Amino acid sequence: MQAETMWRTSTGEGVTVAVLDTGVREVPELAGRLLPGKDFTDGTKGKHDEAGTTAAAVIAGTGRGAGGRESAYGLAPGAKILPLKVSDGSEVPDSLKRSVRIASSVAPAIRYAADSEAKVISISVGAGLGVDQLLSPAVTYALAKGKLVFAAVGDSEVANAAVKSPASVPGATGVAAVGKDLVALTSSAVGPQVMLSAPGEDVLGACAGTQGLCTSSGTAVATAVVAASAALVWAEHPDWTNYQVLRVLVNTVGGPKSGAVRNDYIGYGIVRPRIALKEPGDPGPADVYPLPDLAETPGAPPGGGADGGADSATPVASVGGDGPGTAFLVSLGVCATGLVCLAVAVPLLVADRRRTGLSRP
Template identity: 75%
Template sequence: MIVAVIDTGVREVPELAGRLLEGKDFTDGVAGEHDEAGTTAAAVIAGTGKGAGGRESAYGLAPGAKILPLKVSDGTETPDSGERSIAVNSDLVPAIRYAADSEAKIISISVTAILSGGGAVNEAVIYALSKGKLIFAAVGDSEFPKRPVKNPAAIPGVTGVAALRKDATALKSSAVGPEVTLSAPGEDVLSACAEHEGLCTTSGTAVATAVTAASAALIWAKHPDWTNYQVLRVLLNTAGAPKSGAVRNDYVGYGAVRPRIALKTPGDSGPADTYPLPDLVETPDAQPGVGSGAGATTPAAFAETDHRGTAFLVSLGVCAAGLICLAVAVPLLIADRRRTGLSRP
């Protein structure tokens, strides 16, 4: 499986040796303050554990995957929020289209923008879906009480991913809204460092998005004949749902990704050509073969939104076919004590 990682750059750390494909830089030399932050996401997905530290090296959830690094700006080169969104969106359009035309089946987007970017970004998303791609994007992080979902996660057809704490509740800084589709571990996740060698801990929706993309890679590798819609449907139907009994809520969507469950008992993957969520059905410019028209299905039933925070039964264990899972703090992922001792803030 090939995963396109759209972020501020990926550094060639030892754990990613042999995993990185030749990517592309869309920044024109202006990358913002968090250059190479995509290293963390890439290692969470495909880290081989074969770094200089031996067992104290970063393992990814899908170490058999390969990464297509696509470098974009996070907009931090400008203090103005509107200009920041323009910078992000101007890079996202060609990056998404490049990924759509590549051999990557999964697109993982870590950067966020407050403004939507208009039709150009939406059209890029529709184009990628028409090419059979599965798109995940971080819903965004904020310390403010009101934290609506940012773009491109808010765009119909993009699977918005929220972050979970170690106790399986929503991370306080994770964005909230009806566009949240899935959630994944996002607190103190162990991975390769973006700025130096060794292990670092990372929190937020960007790393949660990487975990979700890796989960999709495992499922798709096991079922190569499935379409993007079928892989997403299985992720939705096997997610650890809210304890409140609601089908979904605005904090964690349909629930936490559970690749171990999805690999072992995926259930009915459903129709190959029907988008499993209702957001694209009402999109005016939705095209045939991209979830348009009547008959779009939902996981279980699309119930009303529950706005309360909830905890989840998260199970993210041994993956498949001898693959070694991502090391993350208990109870969400298995963490080696020696690695924990070496992790940096």
Template identity: 50%
Template sequence: MLGLLLVGAAAVPVQAASTREQQWFLDAMKAEQMWKTSTGKGITVAVIDTGVDPDNPDLKGRVLKGKDFAPDSRVGDEHTDYDGHGTGMAGLIAGTGKYGGGQGAFGLAPGADILPVRMPHPDEMGAFDGSGYFSKSIRYAANAGAKVINISMSGGYRNPELTGAVRYAWSKGSLVFAGIGNDADKTHKVSELAATPGVVAVAAVGKNLRRAPFSQYGPEVDIAAPGVDMVHACGGKTGLCKTSGTSDATALASASAALIWSKHPTWTNNQVLRVMLNTIGAPTDGAKRNDSIGYGIVRPRVALQNPGDPGPADEYPLPDLAAAASAPPSPEPSSVTDAAEAPAKDKSAEETSSDSKTNTSVWIAFGALSLVLLCGTAVVLVRKRRAANAAALFPTVTHSPGQPPSPAAGFPNAPHYPPPGSGSDIPPGRGPDAAV
């Protein structure tokens, strides 16, 4: 299967009683203190995922009309979550806790609005489709007014189309966050999407603020956020789940941006991201980084209290966007609909002055190359092997370990991960009781 990966571990149903008490990450991030200053109100966060259920008790009133890119054979629209994952990410971002008279699950930015953008299932995307769907979704979200674009999925491959879409979203004033991937305990291969220039790549930490063992690592990591044993609203039978993954961490990074932006609505995307870096948690000071958690752990409470200098409005604060500037720009769509559905540019139109013999040769060569690529992809699928090269065009993509194909299938026990704490990614003296 190619195209996307839900970068979260298996979801386990959670009893509704004392839900808030189980949301350790909100305590660590001092959410109640932050909510006195900002709840994310007025900020739209796009959730590019498997759909978002607006009828979840903890999301009622927070979910907007969005866009459905799933095939016609898929039941429903962007408000139909065929997996439960998208609703879970929306819950981590904007859950209101209203279930049972305030006994439900809260998101970090309960005042934010969710723009659902439904992607196809991995089985419904071919080798060439993953990046195309992501590109369309990113462009749609940017044109629809989403300040923050959350992609708790992985897949596709880095190419000018995807890089151009990210750069387009940046030019429209959006920030794009994506999970770095969950296979560090098996293989070292970061998400191609998260590694795309202009995307803020998010790693996961546990309760002790160390990199979670499953969280990928490398020079692509930009920031980190809690992502272990996360209780939140979701699309399962109970409406509540406990999951672990860089999916969850990405949702909290997106929610953090929403909190800051709501407090400072005139800031640009560059300034919001710069303040996130200014106020980053241990072990860095915002100027240094490591491969485990990037520049550090997001701390929106500090950003709301003492943001520091937001800096220039038009300068991207991370170094990787310079690489994106070298990518050829793709046509800018004229409307939201065009952004989502405009077909790829027909490059053969540039060759209309060539004679028919030349054109025929070009198409024969292109067809042969496509056949070779597809055959190679088939071999990868049959052997179920991951490409060794991080820049491989068509990485093998599957669901995360233990992730069920749909909520109706029930949620098996999540895979056991050892307690976070491997690696030297936080300084001595920082422990489980440290605030994020």
């Protein structure tokens, strides 16, 4: 139960995560965790309304279900959730219009989150090609306001599908999903914009359905895990900037087993929040964006950015010190007393000091 080990250090308390999804229902597992949200869909009903309930619960579920029964925890049960309802375009048949519809609701939602108390922005939905220009200014604005933006790279029945927007936008950290076999899901989008990855297969958590609990798969759930990981780290180091938190998450991943710094399937690797809390290493400069997808650092003082700190913007390849070298388990659930184990337990591969890890062939 590595999550319980992490919770001795941090539960994410004091950190708010903005969840941009198709709506969050006030289920028992999220009691006391939801802040007043906002609807950016103009009241439009889609086919997947309230799908954000699962993402929110994976982040901040309290482990208390209906009637006070034990249920699934989120990875950062002390965090707060700011639910921002956006469109997934399911109500629009035309693909281009669908993308514009998604971007038209996500862009103002990002800006709203940037102006709020939220430190982390978790975006579950994605649009097709051609709308990066609609979303890029909002992402840059959020970074300049000191926020972290994590976006699902998208899911598709077609193998090696392109990364969706806003995950494809520079400055948004694109998140892919890995399965129980510790390999990138074939449904997870592939491309140079993939930066991080996390568990995303059959994750058990609270949902908006009548059954109360459900299993969910895909990059939206994986993005929630990464957002929760950031909340844990930021709660432990409240004086760090968004760039320092992101740098530590990247520096402590389990990376591609090929030895490459990153690949297009899992990015720099799978997040390891326990290692990020235990052995964060040097968080680096506070004002330099740590990834190479931006030419300039939003919000940096004059002289900062890629031109002023190119070396610092390059992700570190390993973590110093002695740490585990075999297996790592993040558990997002608890066992109901005398009954059934409602565990969201997904094994994560631990990289050795040469950043060995996993990738899809």
